[in-house]
Amino acid sequence: MTDQHTTAPTAPTVTVGQYLATRLVQLGADHVFGLPGDFNLSLLDQMVTVDGFTWVGTANELNAAYAADGYARLTRGIGALVTTFGVGELSAINGVAGSYSEDVPVVKITGMPSTSAKAAGLHLHHTLIDGDYEHFYRAYREVTASATLLRAASATRDIDAALMTALRESKPVYLGISADVAIAPVHAANLRTPLVPARSDLGELERFTEALAEAVAAQSRVTLLVGPQVHRTGLEPLIRSIADHDGVYVAAQNMSKAVLDESHPASLGTYMGAFTRIDEAREAVDDAPLLVLAGTVMSDFLTGFFTQRFDEDAAIELGLTTARIADTTYYGVRLTDSLAALHRVLGDSHRPAVEPVGHPPVPEAPEVVPGRALTQAHFWAAVQEWLQPGTTVVADAGTSFYGALDLVLPDDSALLGQPVWSAIGYTIPATLGACVAQPDHRAVLFVGDGAAQLTVQELATILHRGLTPVVFVLNNDGYTVERKIQSPEAVYQDITPWNWTLVPAAFGAADRIVTATARTDDELAAALATAQETTGKAVLIEVVLPALDSPRLLTELTQAISAAAAKAASVKP
Missing domain, CATH: 3.40.50.970 (Thiamin diphosphate (ThDP)-binding fold, Pyr/PP domains)
Structure with a gap:
């Protein structure tokens, strides 16, 4: 709030x-x-x-x-x-x-x-x-x-x-x-008198709470699928309290990844329908005896292109300003109060403790082969090993966002992205806003070369204000997402090449940042070590990657998009 x-x-x-x-x-x-x-x-x-x-x-x-x-x-x-x-x-x-x-x-x-x-x-x-x-x-x-x-x-x-x-x-x-x-x-x-946020209709809230207690009492397990509206209303602490009750699992949509620390026993990680990384985690959502949709957004990128198997109408739905149980909608019940009611109801009832599922193993540090050209797989595995607690991960649309989704974020961390609107270039200025808003959390930005060219001017503002994010520019020579979907060699997929490590000097801020280029395993390892040691300045690391290489999740998504496009094209009008 x-x-x-x-x-x-x-x-x-x-x-x-x-x-x-x-x-x-x-x-x-x-x-x-x-x-x-x-x-x-x-x-x-x-x-x-x-x-x-x-x-x-x-x-x-x-x-x-x-x-x-x-x-x-x-x-x-x-x-x-x-x-x-x-x-x-x-x-x-x-x-x-x-x-x-x-x-x-x-x-x-x-x-x-x-x-x-x-x-x-x-x-x-x-x-x-x-x-x-x-x-x-x-x-x-x-x-x-x-x-x-x-x-x-x-x-x-x-x-x-x-x-x-x-x-x-x-x-x-x-x-x-x-x-x-x-x-x-x-x-x-x-x-x-400062303005006070709107409150719930007390009569509707009481009716909702009574119906909620009845629905929850009949179930031995409750699964929450938590969406981005929980972030918008600052309710992460309440989600953590709910997760501490026995018999509760918590999954997150990709726009609210790590709303609950992913090390928590109740965490199911990130849910994306058919593209959920761990089968058991997907089943815990899709086959939940009682599913609660808390502040969710049912868009294509957040549902794995509508591959969710659960029945949305059968779930309890907690929205920003309304709540629904079965076919009854309770108007004027705000998300803050409906989640608080769920917390109270769960505390008043008893169910067996959950067995942790859906925790993807944190990969071991990847083998570093000197001189070997970097790949997306090696890069994200190395980043996984390098990330520290208390990090605000900012990831632009495309390879950056879908690579970051497969990370197991350290405790007290969050992922900031824009998967619904998906405007490339959003994240460099958003990192400025994030650094100003949360100066006690270091921002780590992942942005593609094409996306960065749209809004890189704001790096100058970041540097001249003395802010110290770590910026990874994923230089894969153009628009990799579009190449993976269709026409990979088309001229419109190309961008003009930049010398990324010289950009801060052009902004008059070369003394406020440390820069490096990583083309190989060992160069990346050295750059990550430098970023870890450098706390009083920003760090920019240009990561040179193959044009058609992509993270696991993006590869699966673009294959699905390509298949759907091909099927649609084959249908006669």
């Missing part, structure tokens, strides 16, 4: 910009990402005057959206970004759409032209020269839970309503703030 801070001004009035910034700080979003532009300068001038507010300038607006998204995921609260009107907000909209797709509460703030300019329909820059200033506001209505153009008279009410919507629905919201509205005075009284 969000950390509530008590920051409140002592003056009777504040500006709209100060009011918004104070609310963000109160909700734990004290780092705000973005870029200045002439239409948001008055707004930013007000926001930066608020105690506790920290501005994090990024290289472009898309990266700001990705950084705010990563920040929100790791703080289990909200993230925020500010852009200028038109050109800036359109650059950010892809990132905000990803946040909507993956249930991440991000506040998208746009600095807009003055209300008088809009009323007159002036043909200003950053517009479509048609006098309509709401084109982009309407676009954001498609990818946010609410979109509001603030007026001074109702600004405090509308800001609070938008922030409450983001918290309640775990979705992005949009605020458009004209330059004159940003500096308008408003009453500060409401800021004395």
Whole structure:
């Protein structure tokens, strides 16, 4: 859940910009990402005057959206970004759409032209020269839970309503703030009381708890399949408490990998339908006497392309704002309370202890053959041996994410990725957000060369802020996922080659990072040792891999995709 801070001004009035910034700080979003532009300068001038507010300038607006998204995921609260009107907000909209797709509460703030300019329909820059200033506001209505153009008279009410919507629905919201509205005075009284997240309907919660106790009492074993919405609401500690009850197993969808430490006896690891690594773990989910779906998302990549065998309708379903048992839905029962009810019910009943299943063996350190060219299999086995507890693993879509999914993460670690929206390039700016959000956990980023070329500018921000992630650039000479699916030799699968170890110098930050290139087993071993020893600087390791090599899980997935595509192509229209 969000950390509530008590920051409140002592003056009777504040500006709209100060009011918004104070609310963000109160909700734990004290780092705000973005870029200045002439239409948001008055707004930013007000926001930066608020105690506790920290501005994090990024290289472009898309990266700001990705950084705010990563920040929100790791703080289990909200993230925020500010852009200028038109050109800036359109650059950010892809990132905000990803946040909507993956249930991440991000506040998208746009600095807009003055209300008088809009009323007159002036043909200003950053517009479509048609006098309509709401084109982009309407676009954001498609990818946010609410979109509001603030007026001074109702600004405090509308800001609070938008922030409450983001918290309640775990979705992005949009605020458009004209330059004159940003500096308008408003009453500060409401800021004395921090916003409180929505609570469950007590009557519905009581009915649900009674039905839940009846359903659980009849079963000797309960299996939880935990999805990403548990992460969004910061409920990992509650999942750990539930896992400590006898007769309980816990599996995670891939977007919530390691929601429970994978060394825990109740852990079934990561569930992906037919692509689940351990057969016994898959069976423990698919054949569970009682299956509880906790904050799950039933999309293609999270279900192993819909190969789950369990009956979703027969499972107990705990969503962000509703719960369901059989054919009865309990509206207004929030995930926080439904999981707490499950914890209480399990504590009031008794069942035999579980026998640990589904724990993939942690592989031994791979043999290092000097001069032998690296492979994906050797690389991930070496990384498995090298990872330390308390790590935030960040993995970009493609070879990086599906290689990381097969890792057995050390305790107190987490995997940050974007498998539903799957926008390549997401992770470098998301690593910025993660490092700012969790400075006590070292971030370890895995990103492909093609993905890195989209957003590598944000590495400069990471380095100049003194952040110290370890970055693995998997250089396999192009778009390996697409090569594995279709047309591996096509010209569109290629990318321009970069000298990755010289990139930090171009950013003016060569003294803030240690770089290495690993082409062979022994070069990788030396680079990993260097990364382990280097704690006061960032580390970038270019890992040179074959173009058509891929991790185990990605190989299986792309074979399935290729087979499905071939079958579809063979069907006559």
